[in-house]
Amino acid sequence: MSEDDERITLTHGTGGQATRDLVSETLTAGFEDATDALVGLADFDDGAVLPIGEKNLVVTTDTHVVQPPFFPGGDIGRLAVSGTVNDLAVMGATDVRGLTSGVVIEANYPHEKLERIADSMAEACKEADAPVVSGDTKVMGNGELDGVTINTAGVGVADHVTPDSGLSPQDVLLVTNTIGEHGIALLAEREGIDFEADLESDVQPVNDLLAAALEAGGEAVTAMKDPTRAGLAGALNEMARKSEVGIEVTDERVPVTGDVTGAGELLGLDPYQIANEGVAILGVEPTAAEDVLEALRAHPKGQTPRPSAKPSTTITAESFSTPASATATCASRARKLFHESADDVSPAKHGRDGGALTVHELSIAQSLVEQAVDAADEHGAERIDRLELLVGEATHLNPDQLTFCVETVAAETPAAEAEVTVTSVSPEGVCDCGWSGQPAEIPDLPMAVPDLRCPECDSRLELTAGTECRLARISVPETANAT
Structure with missing residues (x-):
């Protein structure tokens, strides 16, 4: 095991495969699940x-850290309560009996x-x-914590x-509100970006709506x-994987405002992959879908600026890994949102001026697969058994979503x-002052070149590793070829 394998990285906190591996293989490996649980620890x-x-008693817990702690539409306090209430509500426990606050x-x-x-x-x-029925308070030394952390x-x-x-x-999927507003509002506040739009977080408890x-x-x-x-993409991915179904998304039916779409285009962010804190996804049997949708729209928290004309998405009976129309649907959406060439695999090109070029995971996946197929053709192979990809942590690409797209x-x-x-x-970087090594922290700015600073002189670092996204190797029957 390398030294890197023994350390926790930001990738472990993205909510994707790395997070699941960390939780299942390290954090919960020694725990025994409740034998009578209808939904237990192993279900994640x-x-x-x-x-x-x-x-049915539903129990949940969540730890909340956010920068900045105050943002348009909310703050870490509202986020902490809403996050835990919503976790209970989407399990069916809209009747919340009590919260704890640490x-x-x-x-x-x-x-x-x-x-x-x-x-x-x-x-x-x-x-x-x-109601908050119990709590705990601790004070850490100056510099030992970044402001405030809340567990509920x-x-x-x-x-x-x-x-x-x-x-x-x-089944039919319904999305209760417009997506992407929390993540965009938080990012704009943190990075000091003025989109000249009225962007606010959607953070709210939705137990009454559900x-x-x-x-x-x-x-x-x-x-x-x-x-x-x-975001929506990650949640649908997880629901499909656990339910062993494929999901076909009709892009035009997913509620998203023009402000979020426009801000996403400027930053190279897909609204489907941006965090939400006041939105829920519901799976409903077709015979009840219209009744549920009508109930959502009749509720004050379900009245979105752009409600769907029909139930938002439909679920196909295809295998999760290869839903029948996923390629065509996702490719259409990617071409609409991104105009960079899919021939360029790098998710971020950068120089001293800090300029960045971003490419969606699907476009990257298309180029990676094309390269792999071309390499296999050159060696006369009709089948590829394994694709090995290298993805830099500074790209903030979600490995789980990239794998799904590939x-x-x-x-x-x-x-x-x-x-x-x-x-x-x-990531590794070098500075004009002579310093070189791994930056201490990567700012949480997905799909953009992070502004990393030298720990010695605070000048901007030139990254020499950590921004790549490339096909490292393919394996074909009876031989393995480096690409």
Whole structure:
């Protein structure tokens, strides 16, 4: 095992495959699951479900860190309450019985800011009808913590459980609100970007909205999930993988505002991959879809600026890894949102001026597969058994989503059955002052060249590693060829 393999990287916090591996192989490997749990630790859902008599007790916990702690539309306090309430709600527990609040504060943190956070938490609790029933407070030394960290746990009661693995072929997916607003608003505030648009976070508790949906649909609501860190794409990916179905997305039916789309185009960000904190995805049986959609739209929190004309997406019966029309649908959306050439595999080209060129995961995947097929043709191979990719951590590409895109576009090619592996490359940089090495931290600015600074003189670093995204090697029957 290399030294890099023994250290935690930012990739482990993206919510993708690296996160799942860390949790399953390290953090929970020694734990025993509750034997009577309907949804337990091994399910990696938004919460656990324990039967208590004729009721279902739902338990969840979440730790919240965000920079900046105050942003348009919310703050870390509202985020903490909303995040835990929504995790309970998408499991079916819209009746929240109680929350706990654990607050860790850095010494010298302004009391006025802490008071604002506490007031915001209280307001969100009233909105969700979710009382805080217990808590804990710790103070760390100056520099030992970045401001404030909040952990909230919650318990609720569900009459009908809605796990993210509950989808079936021909179910309909509904998206409750416009997507991408939280991530764009947070990024704009953090980076000081003025889009000349009224962008605010969507952070809100949606348990009352989902209660209305469950009242209208009952057990016909088969699955729910909140698309937080990895956005709509990540949530749909996870739901499809766990449910063992394919998902066909009709792009025009997914609610997204022009402001979010425009800001995403400027930054090279796909709205499907941007975080949300006040949105839920519902899987519904077709016979109840219109009733549930009507209930969502009748609720104040379901009235979006651009509501879908019909239920937002449909689920196909195809295999998860190769949904029948996923390539055509995703490719159309990628061409609409991105205008860079798919022939250029690098997700970020940069120089001293800091300019950046970004390319969507699907476009990257198309180019990688084309290269692999060409290399196989040169060696007379009719099948590719393995694709090995190198992806730099500074690109902020999601390895799990990139793998999914590669598997999707590889359908009906010699690489259709290939195993896809992604190796993360840690960033390394050099400075004019003579310093070289690994930067201490990568700013969380997805799909853009991060502004990394020299620890010695604070000048901008030139990255020598960590921005690559390339095909490192393919394996074909009876031989392996480096590309």
